[in-house]
Amino acid sequence: MAISSSSSSTKLVESLEQYDDAISWINDTLSAPESTNDLSGTSSTDLTELDQYITQLLTSLDIACEDTSAQLERIIDDVSRSVPRLTYDLHFMKDGALTLQTSLVDVLKKSKEAVPPETSTALDNLHHLDTIKTRMEAAREVLQEAESWSTLEMEVTSLIGERSYAKAAERLSEANKSMIVFQNTPEYDPRRALMVNLQNQLEASLSSALVSAINSQDVAVCKEYFSIFSIIQRESEFRNYYNASRRTSIVAMWQSASLSDSDNSSPDMNAPPQSFADFLPKFYTSFITLLNAERGSISSIFPDPSVTLSHFISSTFSALQPTFSxxxxxxxxxxxxxxxxxxxxxxxxxxxxATGVWKIMEKMNYSDSRPPRQQAVPERPSGHRRRSSRMSISWRPGQQRPGSIAVPGGGPGDLNLENLEWDQELFQPFLDAQVDYASLERRFLDQALLDIISSDTRETSQQSVDQPRLFRERAVDLVGAAEGSMARCKAFTHGYGLVGLIQALDGFFSSFIDTWTVELESKPAAAQSYKFDSAESELELADLDYSAKDWSDIQLSLHLLASARTVSDRLNIFEAKLRSYLSQIASHFRLAQTDPQNFTIAATKGETQLLEQSTLNSAELFTLLSTVEQDAHGLSTPLPLSALHSGSFRTNPTQQQQQQPATPESLLVETRKSLSTFAKICQVSTQRTILLPLRNHLASYPSLSIWSAREDPKKSLATELQIPTFSLSPTDTVQRIAEGLLNLPRLFEVYADDDALAFSLQTLPYVDPEMLKNAVEQQQQHLDAPVNATQPGHHRRSSTVTFSKPAPIPIDPEVVSSTWLISLGHTFLNHLTTNVLPFIPSLSAPGVAQLGSDLEYLSNIVRALNVENEVLEVWRVAVNSEPADLRRDAQEAASDGKSDLIPLRVAKMRGLL
Known part of the structure; x- marks a missing residue:
C-alpha cells in the first residue's frame, strides 16, 4: 500500500500488529505500488519510486516510534502517580467493609426482635410438618415399588404369554427405573437377577419371530421389535440378530469359494477353481449389492443408519471363515x-x-430427514488421524515448523469415531504387507531381474556374448522394471513406503552392478575380440609393442567403460523421474495436511489412519520428503510452509546470488558407489593392458648382470689421472620403457573422441579428485568466457566427468588424456618401485652408476608426462648418494626401527651395511 502524507503513525502501527514478522509486513507494504506501476515504465523509474516509498516508510516509522515513546512515558507517569494512592484506596475499602459488617449484624438482630414469639413457633411447626410429609411420600413410593416388584414376575410372564411384548417391555422398563431405590441394599442383587431373567425370557420369546421378520424383510415388524429391544436395553442383541441373518449369503459365498491360490474352508466342488484376485471383485460386488438392498431397510428400522451399516460391515468381515487375513x-x-x-x-x-460403501453412506445421510444431532453422520474419508502412543511425525497446522513438511493423517472434526470401525476392519489385513513393502518390492524386482537374465541366457546360449552390449541391454530392462515400482508404491502404500522404495531400488541396482563387477574380476578380460574401426589408426600405432590380444583387451575394457557411462546416464534419467515422483508425493501430503477435506492420502479415513500409525510413518520419511522439497526449490535451507504452499516465494537479485541452486545429493547412494567401483575395475583393467609391455620389459631388469659388474681398471686409472668422464647411457630396457611411455600420448590421441575415457575420472588410480575438480572448473571458466567470433575456433568434441552428483560438468578431451597419462605414470612407477627395484640383489660401483643413470633418465621421461613421483625421487637420491651420507641415513632408519625405508634397502644393496 502507498503511504500517503496524511496516513497517521497510529494506523501504521495497527497494520504492523496484524503481522507475525516484520519481513512479511514490509513485502506487503511495498508490493502494492509495484502492481499499479505503468508496465511501460523503465526499471530506473521503478527503483526511484521504490526508494521514495522506503524513505516515506522510514519517516512514518520514526514518527510512530516517537509517538509510542511519548505515550509510554505518559502511561508511566500516570502509574507512578496512581500507585501511592492505591494503598489509601485499599485502606478506605477495608474500613467500609467493616462498617457494612457491623450494620448487617445490627439489622439481623433488629429483624429477629421484630418477629413475635408466637409467629416464630408457628413457622417452626410448619417446617416440621413439611418434612414429615416429604418423608411419608418417599416411604409410600418405596412401598409401591416393593408392591410392584412382588407382582413383577407374574405380570411380565402373563404379558409374554399373551404376546403383549410391548407392554411387557414397558413394565420391565418401569421396574428398571426403580432399581436405583434398592441400590446399596441387600435387595438389589436379587431384584437385578430377576430383571435380567425376565429380559432374557422376553428376548427368547421374540427371537424366533424377529428372525422370521428379518428374513421376510418385514420392516414394520422389525421396527416394532427394535423399539421393544431398545426399551429393555437390548439394542446390541437386536443388531446381532439382524446382522447374523442378513450376512448369511455373503458369508456363504466366501466360505464356498473354490480358490486355486489361497486357503479354502469348504469349497464348492461343482464350481471351477479361480484365483483369489478374480474372486475378490466378485465378492465385493455382491457385498455392495447387498448393502444397497439394506440401505432402505436400515434407514427405516434404526435411528442411526450410518453406524448400523458400519457395524453390519464389520460384523460380516469378522464372521468370515477363513478370515480375510x-x-x-x-x-x-x-x-x-x-x-x-x-x-x-x-x-x-x-x-x-470402500469407495462404494462411502457413497452408500452419503446417500443414507442425504435421504434421512432426522435432525443431524440424532444421527451419526459419517464424514468424507479425509484420513482422520487418531491419537497413537507411537511417536508420529505429523504436525497440526498450529504446530507447523518453518521448512518442515507434515505427513498428515487427515483432518479434524470427526464427531463419531465408531464410523471408522468398518474401515479399519477392512484394511487391517493389508497392514502387515504394507509395512513390509520394502522387502516385497525388492523380491519383486529381483524376480524381474532373474527373468531378464534367464531370457538373455536363452538367447545367447548358442553364440558368443558381447558383454558391453549385454550390460547396456540388461540395464535398460532393469530401469524399465524399476519404473513400475513407483506406481506400485503409490498404489500399495499411498506414498508412506517411499523410504522402503528408495532402499529397494538402491539395493536392486547396486546388486546388479556388483554382480557384473564380480564377474569382470573373476573372468579373463579378452572374452571377445574387438578390432579397430580405422585401418589408418592401426598402421599409425603398429610400432607400439602390443599384440592382437592386447588391443582386444583394451577395446573390451573401453567398451565396458562406455557401457557403464551409458548406464549412468540412464540412471540419471530414472533418478530425475524418481525425484519428480517424490516431489509430487510431498506436495500431495502437504495439500492433504493443509486442506484435509478436499485432499486425501488413502482411499478412506481408516486406511490413512492405519498407515499413519504404522512404522511407515517414520522420521526417515519426514526427512526424505523435506529434503526433496528443498531440492525442488534449489535451496540449502528449509523453505517456509507458506512459501511452499502458495508458490509466492520471491527473492531479490542479491538473495538469488547468495542462494544458488545446489546440485541435489543422489537418492541411489549405493548404486552410485557400485557403478564407481565397476568403472574403477574397467579402468584398472585398461591400465593393466596398456602397461603390460612395459612390465614385461621390467621382468628381467632386477637380474641384469650390470648390477654386479666389476669396475674397469682403466676407469680407475682414469679417475686417478683425473680424466673427465661422461654420464652413462641408460640400459636398453630403460630406453625401451621410455619409448613406450613417450608413445602413450599417441595412443590416447586415437581415443581422444571416446567419451568412455572421461567417465568417472575420479576413480582412476593416483588421481587427486580436488586437482581434477579444479581442472574442470578452470575449463568451465574458459568455456564461459567470451570468444571472438572472427577467431577460428577448434570445435572438438567435449566429454563429461561426473563426481558424486548426477549433473555432469563439461571437460576438455586434453584434460581427460592428461589425467589418464598421469594415472598411468604413477601406476607404472608404483610397480617399478614396489615390485622391481627392491628385488635387485646387489649393486657394485658400476651397477650404482648405471641404476642412477636409469632412474635419472626415467625421472625426466615421466616429468614430460606431468608425473611427479616422490618415491622415485627418493630412490634416485639414495642411489646417487655418497656412501657416507647413505650409511648415515640408513643407520638413522635402522635405529628408528624403520627397516622398510628406501635408504636402508639401497645401503644393503651397495654393501654398506
Whole structure:
C-alpha cells in the first residue's frame, strides 16, 4: 500500500500488529505500488519510486516510534502517580467493609426482635410438618415399588404369554427405573437377577419371530421389535440378530469359494477353481449389492443408519471363515516373489469397495430427514488421524515448523469415531504387507531381474556374448522394471513406503552392478575380440609393442567403460523421474495436511489412519520428503510452509546470488558407489593392458648382470689421472620403457573422441579428485568466457566427468588424456618401485652408476608426462648418494626401527651395511 502524507503513525502501527514478522509486513507494504506501476515504465523509474516509498516508510516509522515513546512515558507517569494512592484506596475499602459488617449484624438482630414469639413457633411447626410429609411420600413410593416388584414376575410372564411384548417391555422398563431405590441394599442383587431373567425370557420369546421378520424383510415388524429391544436395553442383541441373518449369503459365498491360490474352508466342488484376485471383485460386488438392498431397510428400522451399516460391515468381515487375513496371507505365500503385484490388485479392489460403501453412506445421510444431532453422520474419508502412543511425525497446522513438511493423517472434526470401525476392519489385513513393502518390492524386482537374465541366457546360449552390449541391454530392462515400482508404491502404500522404495531400488541396482563387477574380476578380460574401426589408426600405432590380444583387451575394457557411462546416464534419467515422483508425493501430503477435506492420502479415513500409525510413518520419511522439497526449490535451507504452499516465494537479485541452486545429493547412494567401483575395475583393467609391455620389459631388469659388474681398471686409472668422464647411457630396457611411455600420448590421441575415457575420472588410480575438480572448473571458466567470433575456433568434441552428483560438468578431451597419462605414470612407477627395484640383489660401483643413470633418465621421461613421483625421487637420491651420507641415513632408519625405508634397502644393496 502507498503511504500517503496524511496516513497517521497510529494506523501504521495497527497494520504492523496484524503481522507475525516484520519481513512479511514490509513485502506487503511495498508490493502494492509495484502492481499499479505503468508496465511501460523503465526499471530506473521503478527503483526511484521504490526508494521514495522506503524513505516515506522510514519517516512514518520514526514518527510512530516517537509517538509510542511519548505515550509510554505518559502511561508511566500516570502509574507512578496512581500507585501511592492505591494503598489509601485499599485502606478506605477495608474500613467500609467493616462498617457494612457491623450494620448487617445490627439489622439481623433488629429483624429477629421484630418477629413475635408466637409467629416464630408457628413457622417452626410448619417446617416440621413439611418434612414429615416429604418423608411419608418417599416411604409410600418405596412401598409401591416393593408392591410392584412382588407382582413383577407374574405380570411380565402373563404379558409374554399373551404376546403383549410391548407392554411387557414397558413394565420391565418401569421396574428398571426403580432399581436405583434398592441400590446399596441387600435387595438389589436379587431384584437385578430377576430383571435380567425376565429380559432374557422376553428376548427368547421374540427371537424366533424377529428372525422370521428379518428374513421376510418385514420392516414394520422389525421396527416394532427394535423399539421393544431398545426399551429393555437390548439394542446390541437386536443388531446381532439382524446382522447374523442378513450376512448369511455373503458369508456363504466366501466360505464356498473354490480358490486355486489361497486357503479354502469348504469349497464348492461343482464350481471351477479361480484365483483369489478374480474372486475378490466378485465378492465385493455382491457385498455392495447387498448393502444397497439394506440401505432402505436400515434407514427405516434404526435411528442411526450410518453406524448400523458400519457395524453390519464389520460384523460380516469378522464372521468370515477363513478370515480375510488368513486368506490374504495364503494368497501372498502362493505367489511368492511376485506377490506384490497381486496384493496391489487386491488392495485396489478393496479400495473400490470402500469407495462404494462411502457413497452408500452419503446417500443414507442425504435421504434421512432426522435432525443431524440424532444421527451419526459419517464424514468424507479425509484420513482422520487418531491419537497413537507411537511417536508420529505429523504436525497440526498450529504446530507447523518453518521448512518442515507434515505427513498428515487427515483432518479434524470427526464427531463419531465408531464410523471408522468398518474401515479399519477392512484394511487391517493389508497392514502387515504394507509395512513390509520394502522387502516385497525388492523380491519383486529381483524376480524381474532373474527373468531378464534367464531370457538373455536363452538367447545367447548358442553364440558368443558381447558383454558391453549385454550390460547396456540388461540395464535398460532393469530401469524399465524399476519404473513400475513407483506406481506400485503409490498404489500399495499411498506414498508412506517411499523410504522402503528408495532402499529397494538402491539395493536392486547396486546388486546388479556388483554382480557384473564380480564377474569382470573373476573372468579373463579378452572374452571377445574387438578390432579397430580405422585401418589408418592401426598402421599409425603398429610400432607400439602390443599384440592382437592386447588391443582386444583394451577395446573390451573401453567398451565396458562406455557401457557403464551409458548406464549412468540412464540412471540419471530414472533418478530425475524418481525425484519428480517424490516431489509430487510431498506436495500431495502437504495439500492433504493443509486442506484435509478436499485432499486425501488413502482411499478412506481408516486406511490413512492405519498407515499413519504404522512404522511407515517414520522420521526417515519426514526427512526424505523435506529434503526433496528443498531440492525442488534449489535451496540449502528449509523453505517456509507458506512459501511452499502458495508458490509466492520471491527473492531479490542479491538473495538469488547468495542462494544458488545446489546440485541435489543422489537418492541411489549405493548404486552410485557400485557403478564407481565397476568403472574403477574397467579402468584398472585398461591400465593393466596398456602397461603390460612395459612390465614385461621390467621382468628381467632386477637380474641384469650390470648390477654386479666389476669396475674397469682403466676407469680407475682414469679417475686417478683425473680424466673427465661422461654420464652413462641408460640400459636398453630403460630406453625401451621410455619409448613406450613417450608413445602413450599417441595412443590416447586415437581415443581422444571416446567419451568412455572421461567417465568417472575420479576413480582412476593416483588421481587427486580436488586437482581434477579444479581442472574442470578452470575449463568451465574458459568455456564461459567470451570468444571472438572472427577467431577460428577448434570445435572438438567435449566429454563429461561426473563426481558424486548426477549433473555432469563439461571437460576438455586434453584434460581427460592428461589425467589418464598421469594415472598411468604413477601406476607404472608404483610397480617399478614396489615390485622391481627392491628385488635387485646387489649393486657394485658400476651397477650404482648405471641404476642412477636409469632412474635419472626415467625421472625426466615421466616429468614430460606431468608425473611427479616422490618415491622415485627418493630412490634416485639414495642411489646417487655418497656412501657416507647413505650409511648415515640408513643407520638413522635402522635405529628408528624403520627397516622398510628406501635408504636402508639401497645401503644393503651397495654393501654398506
Amino acid at each position: 488368513q486368506r490374504l496371507s495364503s494368497f501372498a505365500s502362493h505367489h511368492g516373489e511376485t506377490a506384490l503385484s497381486h496384493l496391489v490388485d487386491a488392495l485396489r479392489a478393496t479400495e473400490e469397495f
